[in-house]
Amino acid sequence: MDWDDVRLFLGVARGGGLSGAARALRRDPATLGRRIARLESDLGVTLFVKGPGGYRLTEEGSRLMVHAEEAEAAIRSAEDEVRGGLSGAIRIGAPDGCATYLLPPVTAALTAENPDLQIEIVALPRVFDLNRREVDMAIAVSRPSSGRLTVQRIADYHLSLAAHVDYLARHPIAGPGDLERARIIGYVPDMIFDRELDYLGEVGLTRVDLASSSVTVQAAWIARGSGLGIVHDFMLGHMTGVRRVLPDEIRLTRSYWLLRPQGDARAPGLDRFAAELVAGVREEILRAEGSA
Numbered sequence: 572m573d574w575d576d577v578r579l580f581l582g583v584a585r586g587g588g589l590s591g592a593a594r595a596l597r598r599d600p601a602t603l604g605r606r607i608a609r610l611e612s613d614l615g616v617t618l619f620v621k622g623p624g625g626y627r628l629t630e631e632g633s634r635l636m637v638h639a640e641e642a643e644a645a646i647r648s649a650e651d652e653v654r655g656g657l658s659g660a661i662r663i664g665a666p667d668g669c670a671t672y673l674l675p676p677v678t679a680a681l682t683a684e685n686p687d688l689q690i691e692i693v694a695l696p697r698v699f700d701l702n703r704r705e706v707d708m709a710i711a712v713s714r715p716s717s718g719r720l721t722v723q724r725i726a727d728y729h730l731s732l733a734a735h736v737d738y739l740a741r742h743p744i745a746g747p748g749d750l751e752r753a754r755i756i757g758y759v760p761d762m763i764f765d766r767e768l769d770y771l772g773e774v775g776l777t778r779v780d781l782a783s784s785s786v787t788v789q790a791a792w793i794a795r796g797s798g799l800g801i802v803h804d805f806m807l808g809h810m811t812g813v814r815r816v817l818p819d820e821i822r823l824t825r826s827y828w829l830l831r832p833q834g835d836a837r838a839p840g841l842d843r844f845a846a847e848l849v850a851g852v853r854e855e856i857l858r859a860e861g862s863a
Contacts, residue, residue, distance in 0.1 A: 585704030754798030
């Protein structure tokens with residue numbers, strides 16, 4: 572059994588099909604299909620069932636997955652020990668605020684210290700499917716109540732109502748009553764994928780005049796003086812001219828959680844990476860909120 576075929580098998584299993592695996596592995600989908608067919612022929616079993624939702628592992632494929640991940644973990648562990656650092660590709664899923672403002676400095680430092688490490692950040696406002704290996708690990712805004720996941724609390728972070736000074740000069744906010752006349756910026760109400768993101772509802776605002784599923788789009792509107800909305804405190808240092816509004820009355824606290832598949836066979840390298848990622852994000856939140 573050729574290890575390179577097994578490595579491609581892992582990519583297809585984690586990507587849920589040839590197209591997703593082709594992007595991650597930088598291979599042609601047709602080539603991947605031939606290599607999987609060759610591996611199935613060599614083993615004399617069917618590894619995947621093809622359906623509308625993509626490629627699903629058969630019972631034989633699931634058994635191979637366990638051994639393939641163990642072999643992959645052993646190879647990664649050996650590489651890390653020989654090289655003295657982290658190596659390989661690690662994909663992280665995160666909401667766009669965290670992905671845009673916290674992860675770049677943290678991951679840049681990690682890759683500077685580990686030249687053989689490749690990091691991919693998937694910045695999407697949704698829940699990631701770790702069981703299908705969309706990502707190796709994900710940062711979430713709420714602790715999941717179900718699923719075969721390893722969950723680690725990263726840190727608390729804070730959010731404030733904020734607006735640009737130009738907007739406040741045109742529309743002064745002296746108290747909560749003035750918010751009824753303000754232009755409100757927030758999430759598209761029916762696209763809030765996690766209850767922890769219902770910031771406006773928590774502070775009693777039900778109207779949204781400018782809405783986006785992306786917190787970075789919301790921040791861009793606020794920075795242009797288009798209205799006021801809830802902003803992560805760690806973002807404020809990047810938003811020239813934006814100030815907190817009613818800070819004594821409105822300030823929210825949330826937490827970030829690191830999620831990983833339970834019993835991940837690649838744990839030796841990922842454990843170390845996860846520990847350094849968590850420590851780095853904690854430090855960056857403290858630094859960024861302190862300078863806001």
